[in-house]
Amino acid sequence: MTVPSKALPAEGLPLVVGVATGLAAIAVLCLLVGLALRDMGARWRLSLAAVMLVELPGEDDAAAALDILATAPEVRSARTIEAARLAALFGIDRDGIEALALPTLIEVDAPTDARASIEAMLAAEIPGIRVTAPSPAQQHSAHQLALAAWSGLALAALSLAAIGAVVYLAAGRMLLAGRETLSTLRLIGAEAHDLRHRIVQPWVVGASLGAAVGGGISALLADLLTRGTTLVWLDKDVTLGVALAVTLAAGLVAWAAARLAWASADA
């Protein structure tokens, strides 16, 4: 049995599947990175909301320090930090807080440029006290983190929208054309099993190439999104690993979808 390749609905199909797979890989990775960064960014913003942290030498000094802070005109609010809030700020559990033996802390909401005067006021009454405020670098880093998170989510949304458009406009139409072609070829005595094999083959190749390209681009994007942030857990190896896993998964899904679609074309 001989069926000329021209008769088969392979024109543009591998490309469509490849592009959709690549976009899917980018979307999934951007979604993962964006969501992770948003979580980290939220933590940083919480941390920065406590504009200053006052470290007290002993637990008994907290009441005295709060009295002093209440009289300072620059201070908008001041309160001791509970374990639950510490956990939220630093992403550690209660056991972790106890194990770290952190000093007693007071969270002060006041302009950061008032740090020196507040520290001087407190130190005059309670020796050994220390006031810390986020550095400009930390503030910049938190800003970058939030920006990266939202960029990741926006890219994911755009990619998903593009996949929808590609699938709706192209793949659906081509699948229909493929079904009709298979039906015609069967009608004139072509063997459907061999045909399906020949039709599916370019899809698999296209999907694999698309996934590889999409995975590469998504790894690059992930690297760009996380560059300049203070994330230590998302180093380049992890980024590459996630990108490769997403690529593989997207390729497998595309391959399975193509097989399923063409198998159903014969039903």
Next chain:
Amino acid sequence: MISFEDVSFTYGQTPVLDGASFEIGDTGLVLLTGATGSGKSTLLRLCHLALWPNRGQIRLWGEVPQSRDERAAARLRRRMGVVPEESRLIERLSVAENIGLPMTVAGGQRRERDLRELMAWIGLDGREDDRPSTLTAAETRRAALARALIISPELLLLDEPLSGLDPGAAADLLSLLLDLQTIGRPIVLVSRDSDLTDDLRHRAAARILTLDGGRVQEDAP
């Protein structure tokens, strides 16, 4: 050539054929008729093994293909020419490529001279390189008929070949079909058109099979 022995077929829970039995010999024109929804097209699809019966057996050239044996079905289909109601030309191919496709599928080289002669006979001379979408309804039907004839089939099956055509185009195509009778191969034609039934009975001494209640009845000549 074809025999149906107690063949039943259902679409889901809906019975279409219920113990249909008939035989078609090596020559002659057979008109398969019946009311809309009586199962004419289903019976034709069973003839070219696009469907498989739920019960009974279909014998083609003495062979009873095993149910869902696609390889055997494809081999038997290569001995038939089928003209479906919706023509099903492949848009990516030119008219000539569409018509020559069964020859390629059957494993032979496309014989240009045969193709040109067939296209001229069927009235598509000069349309070789055109796309199917540029053809009129009548030309599309002619192209589908040419595609069925290119392999010199041992059996020709046509599903509502004249439906949707204007009277002039329908008359021209019918005259081509009547010419085909001279080849001496059996032609099975499905139609619900009662005028055509009368016409073929008188002009071509066609054998009339009527589908009613899931069974095939032969009209008296």
